[in-house]
Structure formats: structure tokens, C-alpha cells
Amino acid sequence: MPEATAPAPGKKPIVPFLALPSDPGEKPYLTGSRCTNCGASYLGTRMACSKCFSTEAMEPVKLSDRGELHVFSIVHQSAPGVPTPYVAAIVDLPEGVSVRCNIAGVGADPKDLKFGMPVQMVTEAIRKDRDGNDVIAFSFKPV
Amino acid sequence: MREVAVVGVAMIKFGRYPEKTVPELAGQAALLALKDAGMDMKDIELLASGNLYQSNAMVGQRILQTIGQTGIPVINVANACATGSTAFREAYFAVASGAYDTAIAIGSEQMGKMGLLGAGGGGGSDPAYSTEGVLGSGLMPAVFGMAGVEHMRKYGTTAEQFAKVSVKNHKHSMHNPYSQYQTEVGLEDVMNARVVSWPNTLYMCCPTGDGAAAAVLCSMEKARQYTTKPIRVGASVLTSDPWTQRDLTMPDINTLTRNASREAYETAGLGPEDIDLIELHDCFATAELLHYENLGICGEGEAGRMIDEGATYVGGKIPVNASGGLLSKGHPLGATGVANVCEVVWHLRGEAGNRQVEGAKVGLAHVIGLGSACTIQILEKV
Numbered sequence A: 001m002p003e004a005t006a007p008a009p010g011k012k013p014i015v016p017f018l019a020l021p022s023d024p025g026e027k028p029y030l031t032g033s034r035c036t037n038c039g040a041s042y043l044g045t046r047m048a049c050s051k052c053f054s055t056e057a058m059e060p061v062k063l064s065d066r067g068e069l070h071v072f073s074i075v076h077q078s079a080p081g082v083p084t085p086y087v088a089a090i091v092d093l094p095e096g097v098s099v100r101c102n103i104a105g106v107g108a109d110p111k112d113l114k115f116g117m118p119v120q121m122v123t124e125a126i127r128k129d130r131d132g133n134d135v136i137a138f139s140f141k142p143v
Numbered sequence B: 001m002r003e004v005a006v007v008g009v010a011m012i013k014f015g016r017y018p019e020k021t022v023p024e025l026a027g028q029a030a031l032l033a034l035k036d037a038g039m040d041m042k043d044i045e046l047l048a049s050g051n052l053y054q055s056n057a058m059v060g061q062r063i064l065q066t067i068g069q070t071g072i073p074v075i076n077v078a079n080a081c082a083t084g085s086t087a088f089r090e091a092y093f094a095v096a097s098g099a100y101d102t103a104i105a106i107g108s109e110q111m112g113k114m115g116l117l118g119a120g121g122g123g124g125s126d127p128a129y130s131t132e133g134v135l136g137s138g139l140m141p142a143v144f145g146m147a148g149v150e151h152m153r154k155y156g157t158t159a160e161q162f163a164k165v166s167v168k169n170h171k172h173s174m175h176n177p178y179s180q181y182q183t184e185v186g187l188e189d190v191m192n193a194r195v196v197s198w199p200n201t202l203y204m205c206c207p208t209g210d211g212a213a214a215a216v217l218c219s220m221e222k223a224r225q226y227t228t229k230p231i232r233v234g235a236s237v238l239t240s241d242p243w244t245q246r247d248l249t250m251p252d253i254n255t256l257t258r259n260a261s262r263e264a265y266e267t268a269g270l271g272p273e274d275i276d277l278i279e280l281h282d283c284f285a286t287a288e289l290l291h292y293e294n295l296g297i298c299g300e301g302e303a304g305r306m307i308d309e310g311a312t313y314v315g316g317k318i319p320v321n322a323s324g325g326l327l328s329k330g331h332p333l334g335a336t337g338v339a340n341v342c343e344v345v346w347h348l349r350g351e352a353g354n355r356q357v358e359g360a361k362v363g364l365a366h367v368i369g370l371g372s373a374c375t376i377q378i379l380e381k382v
């Protein structure tokens, strides 16, 4: 089973469940865990299964970089410093995991979005952190 | 468990009181509720105090330092938007258990203008790792926007139908002197207003503000000593979010409300058809339609039609948010869940003035706090 490898020097993921493989030939991916008792899947790691309460070790899962748009909202007003408008969304991945993300590559207009439309994960460096590392974030864009 | 009655209620008009302290706002509501009950502080055996923003600051004790230090047990409660209603439930169980004969629940909050967009979310100490606006949004306007969009996806509900909720609740607010805003708005005004988080526009989002409300509870045996109009607590239910497929990513506001309403109806021994009025948690207009179905007052996918038909106006089949709802009345977090008990009690007593739901015998007060907590109180005229 794949495990999140250490991030490449100078790059750090915005959240722990975004894996940044050090091999430049390997694309970044999201990591999840699957309950070995009931099969419920989660983003990132967990202490126990919140569906069946099993405390058996969870199976790490490398999540697909393709999914479907479940729902969205067009955010026009946000916290100070957050650029608007943008498309906030929930994307469903085939492993049964949902991801909260921005949808990139579309207008901030409900007409540009279709329920169930296929989307693909992309990553980019969005900021520098205090130690000078590039902070890598992900978003999804229509395929 | 023994029967419990609400024997006194009060709230102050929600709004902005920058010159007052939280204990002053809360103390004012508490004294009014005690007066309404014909009691004073020495009659009260327990205080449950709900306040979110000052949850580490012993608000309940500070209220008593303002209105009367009798040495009674004080429970300070924080439970997001369900803070006040959870305090009410603590007071209810204190009396229902038989341990105390009387209790007061006080909800208070001073939000100023920071409110719902004040928190950035995530990131720990280095803001470079803040996820807000980068990995979607965890702020309430987007969360409830997406919840509404999910209803659109499932049932074809339209942005206009959600907007109609705002028109209704603003219309109701015109008759509520306790409402932070008393402004009528037309459908065009709502639809054309600045978008906050689509489909919710400015008028479809509750304002932030300050406020306080209080309710005095008493065992039913002793209630008649204080009032000729005791209101029975038929059910007081609290649920949290159970596992559902997307809940950890996209808060599921539906399942815990459905669990709470099922339990509340069962406990009270009645069903949605027996309810004469509802105060529900319309923090955003989208939420109200979802809760019509969650509370069982219409079938699955019928909420849009229900608002189209005007069934939830005062005078309609089942009036919802006669107070003006959170959209108009305001939503000082800790005060909200006690204030909606006040509203229902006033209707059941026939004291709701021009917004009175005629002949109301049973009312339901619902609150949801994201994270998540849901409370439902069923109140009955005796």
C-alpha cells in the first residue's frame, strides 16, 4: 500500500493529507484511510472508524486524482484577505471520500458548473511560509 | 422524569449594544423573565448560562454578580449556535430529574460586527497554511450555500424559492418589536441584493448582533403557584452529527435534525401534524427549506412548493418563524436558542401581538449549531 512519502525539500503541503512525492516523476496525490472492518473511507488518517467504531489499524489509501463535482457555492464575500469571487465545492472521489476544494478553470458563475461533472486535481505553490518553503495547495478543474 | 413547565420568559430586543457588558444584557433579560414568572433570584435553584464568545469567562457567575448571588449551582454552556438551547435543556433536565424545583436558562451574546466571517479557519500559527478560500470554504455562508445547492441538485429547488424564505421572514418581522431588523423586502430586492455565497444573498443571511433571553422553568406541580398559563416542555432533545458519507467534509445539517425531530415527536407523543407553529434555525434562507423536510412538515422534495404556496406564513397551514426568524430578528449566538423558546411561549399564551398564531396549542423550537449540535424543544399549552 502506498504511503505518503516525505515532501520534497522546499515544498510543504497545505494539509497533511496532500502527499508530495520526492520523485519528480510522481504526481502529488491525496491520502486517505479505509476501515478494514466496514470499508468506510476517510480523508487523511484517523484514530478509529466513526461509522463502525472499529479501532483496528486503518488501511492507507492513495486517492484518485479524478472525481465528480457534488455541490458548490459561489463565494463573493469572505474573511479579510481572501480573494473573491471563487467557486467553493465538494468533490466526490471514487474511493467514497469527499474533498472540500476550490474549482479552478471555470467562471465564478453557477452556469459554468454542472452537478456530477468530472474534475481533475491540480496542484500549485500558492504562498511562502515563514521558513521560506513553498506552500503547495490543490484544486480541481473540469476535465 | 417529571413534568416541567416554562413559567417565565423574556428577551431584550436584539441589536447592537457596544456600551453594555454581557452580564448587563443577560441580567436585564433574566430580571424580566423572573418578573414574568412572579419570582425573584432567591426562588431559583440552578442557572444554566449559554454564551459562546466568552465561554471561558464564567458568564453565568458574572450574571449572578449583577442580579443576585445566591450561591446556586451555575452551568456555563457553549455549543456553537445551539449554545442557548443547550442551556435551556440543562435547566429542563435539572428540574425534570427531580433534583431541583426551579431553574433559569439565560442565553447571551455580544458579537459586535465581527460575526460569521470573522474566523479565517485553519493554518495554525502560520497564516500561509490557512485553507480558507484555497480549499473551498469552511465559513457558514458557503457551508449553508452548498447545503442549499445540494437540495437544488436533488429536487430542482430554485434560488428564487430560497429567496422567498427571506421575503416571508422579513414580512413577519414587521410585527415583532424584539427583532433587530424590521424591514420588509420584496422578492426582487432579495434576488438582486449583493451575493454573499450563492445562492444566498445579503438578505438571505442572518445579521450578527448582541442580545439576551431568559426562561424560568419549574416543576409542573409547583407551576400554578406562579402562573395561570404554564407551558409544558413536551420534549427537549439534543443530538450530534452521526456518521454520514460526507459529513466530515461537508457538514450534514439534515441527519442530526431528523434524528432530533424523530426523538422529540416520540417523546412528546405527537407528530408534525400536531404542531401549530415552528421557530426554526434560518441562519441562512437555504437552511429553512431543508428543515421543512427535516422536521417532517412536508414530504421529501416538497419544501420549495411549500414556500411557493405560502403555507409557512402566519395565517398559513403551519407558520414558520413568525418572529421574523434569525434572518430579521438577529442571531446573537448564545441568546438564539432561548429567544426562540420565548417566541413560542408567547404564542402559546396568546401574547404575541400582531404576529399571533391564532389558537396555537403546540409549538416547536429548533436550533442547529455547526460542528454539529441540534436541539428541539416541543412546548405545549396546558
Ligand SMILES: [Zn+2]
Pocket (backbone or CB within 6 Å): A035, A036, A037, A038, A039, A040, A049, A050, A051, A052, A053, A054
Ligand atoms: Zn468502520
